[in-house]
Amino acid sequence: MRALLIVDMLQDFIEDWGTLKVEGAKEIIPFIATLRKEFKNNGAPVIYLCDSHSNDDPEFKLWPPHCVEGTKGANVVEELKPKAGDIVIKKTTYSGFFGTTLNETLKSLGVGKIYITGVAMNICVHYTAVDARMLGYDVIVPLNCVRGLTKEDEEYMKKQFQYVLNIKLI
Secondary structure, three states: OOEEEEOOEEHHOOOOOOOOOOOHHHHHHHHHHHHHHHHHOOOOOEEEEEEEEEEHHHHHHOOOOOOOOHHHEEEEEEHHHHOOOOEEEEEEEOOOOOOOOOOHHHHHOOOOEEEEEEEEOOOOHHHHHHHHHHHEEEEEEEEEEEEEHHHHHHHHHHHHHHHOOOOEEE
């Protein structure tokens, strides 16, 4: 069984007013929406991994406050809002696996292959992919469904995904 992970497609990362806007992230929305529709039509799980921070989160020593629980910036962008049957898992750090129920959820659904989409390719997508590989999942990253902080970051991550993690890029 395969599952689609949609990582941090949240307003603080996508919208022009977002506190940590990822340039070009709006461009990937239609591609993620198409992939989501395909997964839903085939009965495959769609799982949202959403940054969710308290006001005093230690991560704010590294980054400006973002995706604070209960704020507009912490919401999934309108075009990709979760639908009935979708799973939403909140995370407080880069990896969707660290301190969450993601692994247990995937195992309970019989998932062995995951497609990872979203932002940022070189941060949360990356660390989620690393943990997925370490836990034995087959990982696929559709390149038209991810964005990094910079083009250089994206090029570096492509090499890391392919040659270090043996992740399939499509």
